[in-house]
Amino acid sequence: MSLAGEIRRRLTMLLHRGRFRRELDEEIRLHLELRRQQQIASGLTPEAARQSAQRRFGNTTRIKEKSNMA
16 A cells, blocks of 8 residues: 555544444444354354354454554
């Protein structure tokens, strides 16, 4: 990516940070819910499915931090 493109991308993220965070939170929530539903369909209890989905997805805080740096 060119320097101008990188600057434009960073300015856009800075100006629209709230929307970016909301969209990222929603995307993470949807991924976790899909994995939870898949685990329930395979026979796990809802709580075990939630825990399994969270483990398989990974650390959401770290994912958010990495997304903010990208």
